[in-house]
Structures are given as C-alpha cells and as structure tokens.
Amino acid sequence: MTSQPHTDATVVAGFDDSTMAFEAARVAADEAYRRGFSLTLVHGFTWPWTTPQLVPGAEPVDPHARRRCLSHLSGAAARLGAEYPRLPIRQRMVDGHAADVLVDYSRQAALLVVGHRGAGGLTGLLAGSVATHVAAHADCPILVVRGIIGKADAPVVVGVDGSSESQPATAFAYATADLHGAPLVIVTVSPPGHHRPGPLAHDLDGLPARHPDVVVRHEIVNNQRSPAAGLIQAASEAGLLVVGSRGVSGLRGILLGSVGRALIDHAPCPVAILRGH
Numbered sequence: 519m520t521s522q523p524h525t526d527a528t529v530v531a532g533f534d535d536s537t538m539a540f541e542a543a544r545v546a547a548d549e550a551y552r553r554g555f556s557l558t559l560v561h562g563f564t565w566p567w568t569t570p571q572l573v574p575g576a577e578p579v580d581p582h583a584r585r586r587c588l589s590h591l592s593g594a595a596a597r598l599g600a601e602y603p604r605l606p607i608r609q610r611m612v613d614g615h616a617a618d619v620l621v622d623y624s625r626q627a628a629l630l631v632v633g634h635r636g637a638g639g640l641t642g643l644l645a646g647s648v649a650t651h652v653a654a655h656a657d658c659p660i661l662v663v664r665g666i667i668g669k670a671d672a673p674v675v676v677g678v679d680g681s682s683e684s685q686p687a688t689a690f691a692y693a694t695a696d697l698h699g700a701p702l703v704i705v706t707v708s709p710p711g712h713h714r715p716g717p718l719a720h721d722l723d724g725l726p727a728r729h730p731d732v733v734v735r736h737e738i739v740n741n742q743r744s745p746a747a748g749l750i751q752a753a754s755e756a757g758l759l760v761v762g763s764r765g766v767s768g769l770r771g772i773l774l775g776s777v778g779r780a781l782i783d784h785a786p787c788p789v790a791i792l793r794g795h
Contacts, residue, residue: 528556528608530627530658532620535590538633540597542663545788546631547598547605548670549661552697555628556606557598561591562619563611587611617651624656634664634782653763653782653791659690660791661758662782671700672757672787677749678706679762687762687792689725694758694790696729703756707748708740746780756787763793 531546533539543559550557565583591609599607612619624630632652653660676691678684688704695702726734739748753759761781782789 527553527628528558528626529553529629529631530558530560530620530623532616532630532632533559533561533591533594535587536633538663540594541667542631542633543594543598544601545661545663545667546629547602547607549629549631551602551605553628556608557602558608558610558623558627559591559595559598560619560623561587561611562614562616563587564613564615584611620652621655621657624652624658624660627658629659629661630656631661631663634662656793659686659793662789662791664782664788665786668755668757668787670698670757673701673703673755674698674758674760675703675705675749675753675756676760677745677752677762678704680706681762684762685723687760687790688722690790690792691758691760692722692725692729692732694760695732698757699731700757701733701735703735703737703752705737705739705749705752707745707752708738744780746784749781750785753785753787758788758790759785760790760792763791 529546529550531539531543533543543557547557549555563584588611591611595607595609599605610623612622620630620632630652674691674695676684676687678688691702691704694700726732737752739752749759749761759781782791
C-alpha cells in the first residue's frame, strides 16, 4: 500500500476508551493513510459525577479521569503509529460534550470518523441527540463505523435518487472505491408507490473518466418496506454504504428521521454520510 504525499488535511476520529472507538480510529487511520492525510484523535472530555452538577461544591467521582483519558488517547496513538509508521497522528482532548467537540473539529477535517457506540465522551453516540447533532451539523463527510468491517476491496455501495444531493455522495464513493481497489455499486431504491426510479439528474460529472479503474455496476432495488430497507439489502456484502444527507423521492430527509437512524443503526457495514457541500 502506497500513500500519497501528506497535506495539511486531516481525518478526525472521535475517540474514547471503548473497543468500538479504537476500531473506528483504526478505520480512520487507514483512510487517512490512503488519502495522504494526517490523523487527529479527538476526545470530548466531561467529568463523571455522582451528584448533580448544579449542586455547589459537588466533586467529580474520579479525580484522575482526565489523566486516564489522556493515557488511553496516547496509547491508541502509539498503537496506530506502529501500524502506520508514516502517518502523522495528533491527539486532542477537549473539554466539552462529544457532539459539540466533534462538530467543531469537523470544520477543519476532510473526514470525520466515529464508532456507532462508545463509552465516556461518546456514550450513546447513536442512541439519541449526539448522532443526530453530528449528522446534521458536521461540515465534512461523516463515516460511522458499524457492522462488519470487511476487506479493503469489498464493494462500495452508494444510494442515489436522481437529485443533485446525490452528487457529493457519488463522488465520494467513486474516490473511495478507487483508493481501495474496490468495485462500485450505484443503487437506486424504488420506493413504495413508484414503479421505477427517477432519472439521474447529472452525468456523474466525469467521474468514470477520472476513475477509469473502478468497475461500476448499477442496480435498481424494488423494496416495498422502506428506502432504508432497500439500501440495507443492497449493502449486504458491502464494505461501505454511502448516502447523501438529503434527497428527493425515497431518500428525502435521510438524516432527519427514522430512515437515517435505520441506516446508521442497522446497516451491515460502515456508513458514510455526505452533506450537500
């Protein structure tokens, strides 16, 4: 595996001391290495409390929590550095709620990677407001590591619906497939009440010419349950499922309600979410 020359761009990985968070950090390290970026491990630190924080004089349950978090962070950086010795790795522990900290760091990131569940600063990442907040407000592509992390050359699946919102997702999917030497499957889900999907609203902006080595297959999935079920079905053997943050027809509001939560909570593989900029 050969990396490109490193630039100032970085892949940010949300990190805590959970096994899932380290797996996400390892995926982030691999993506950073392949893209020629640096890796930044970020932990949003909040003190653990046994009494309500509003009580004057309340003390944290563990006065050494900060030191332990720093130790976990540096240990993870050392392990990843041993696996990717040419990869620049930075460590950042920032006071604040995980969602807010990660959104702040997304403004300087080329990619934000998080595990689908965590501990400490990332507890309940996909169980409530944290995931919704990050998905709705991050300023870069988001990669949620969940399901089975397959081989690097496992197919990349991208869901499209004919809207301009599909363009950044398709471009990201092409580039990722190219970097991994993986085939690309472009999927359109035919939603309930529709006999056929709408036309693709663009000509892929020259993506096939820019990525001539990517083997591409187009699929139409007829799923009468939901668009999310159709995409999950299409991604059964995928290494990555890529979707846009908004769309028309079957994918409208993909991150605003049950469809987005279903993809992130039930997809059989990691999910990348591309916003429209």
